[in-house]
Amino acid sequence: MTATSALALLRFDGDRTIGHDLVDPASPVLSALDLAATRGDGVFETISVGHGHPQAFEAHLARFVRSAAKLDLPEPDVDVWRAAVLAVAAVIGPVPEAFVKTVLSRGIEGGSSPTGWAYGAVAPDHTAARTRGVHAILLDRGFRSDAGAAAPWLLVGAKTLSYGINRAAAREAAKRGADDVVFVSTDGLLLEGPTANVVILRDGRLLTPPLDAGILPGTTQADLFDWAPSRGLEPLYQPLRPRDLLDADAAWLLSSVRHAAPINAVDHAPLTMDRELTDAMNDFLSARTA
């Protein structure tokens, strides 16, 4: 029997992840003392599932482990988490597009175990963003691009539950009549979107910022860079500035569930979209079976 959503609670023995239980996704499962809810103290991944196949699955699990390490959380047992994600995906069944979100929290304040869950659902329809594109605004991220290097407590490059700024940036975009955001560092470099990586096309090259420059390395961007040479495109990591985006032949925001959303305007200035390349990107991303 399938459903449009599913939830697995992870079981822990102290710090060890030992299994999962499928539970009713509509029922309350978290304590009001859970540090996920009171302090945003945990990490997550959102994994797209195409026709039942979690995509970039191992890359997501590896990043989940890296994020947990940056927060000094107990190391997630990837085998247990993999099984939980697959169990959730199985309940949803082989629909064209679904997602599973994994969350690892530090647990109940004063307790001795983390909390973890995997929630999955049929994905929203992202056709409009993929075809008509998204209008992005540039917003100051407040940090230098190298802020995290000397200050690991700033958690740059960890996918944490403390996404308040990312959510506020998205609301700022809506207030300005736009759809999404590209953050800019105080030293003038393009960083990333609140939930996406930015990639631009210029002279047959696909460019994205260096992975150590204050951003979260993207699983979708990584897969797209592996695929790029098959389209005759050279993938390249290099520092990018707002001018590079405004002058790009085309540009995209890449994320796990929405896949490649072409940027149709930046701060109300139109940007050319490459419809054919966008379709090819999304065909590739949707067809992934791992």
Added chain:
Amino acid sequence: MTATSALALLRFDGDRTIGHDLVDPASPVLSALDLAATRGDGVFETISVGHGHPQAFEAHLARFVRSAAKLDLPEPDVDVWRAAVLAVAAVIGPVPEAFVKTVLSRGIEGGSSPTGWAYGAVAPDHTAARTRGVHAILLDRGFRSDAGAAAPWLLVGAKTLSYGINRAAAREAAKRGADDVVFVSTDGLLLEGPTANVVILRDGRLLTPPLDAGILPGTTQADLFDWAPSRGLEPLYQPLRPRDLLDADAAWLLSSVRHAAPINAVDHAPLTMDRELTDAMNDFLSARTA
């Protein structure tokens, strides 16, 4: 009948807060889809309760409303929240020190109402911090002190649930054998602790950074500044630098539940404590009935 902890869930009708229900604090009450738990998307206050009296109560409620506004959350109805806090405090009874935490979350993703709760408990014993003091380290906050002024999406000055950086800073302190943190802006100004304001004593003046300089205005610090003249101390807001802390006659971290914790060292360099003044501060703070 009293208990060592209590929980009230707020009831909403759309965006309106309409009441509360006392529930078992040990039972799960939150959905795994609550944006508090998945995105740190909400705001909170922690209110000390002395002998049954919530302290700086109206200041906390007012800041809760301001924080909510900064996050474009529905305005909390302070009368309903006040009643919920008092109900929780009543269950705990007139113990010398307790606290009630109020949390307003954006609610379940895709839903139409916020989520809110008030959790209270008997306070931990902070005698050691108040008498022996705390060893603080200085940590880079990554931001300029004026970052929030032009970039409200950075949520500077809002007490949000996205406290991941504050929690990581506290772990960094522990790794360095210290107890607490004072953040420093990239332009070299003292900001605040992860959960406290910093106040220094110099030549008969109590000094704290300006409230608009990248910090959360402190309710405890405000009460202490109102009290200071009765001790012959002049309270003053002014930009402070690490040198001011290292050269202070004495210094404190002020917070709602721990009250005044004297700083006994900064980055392993001893700092003089003013035991008599500290005791007077904590006597005043503990005795507040509103």
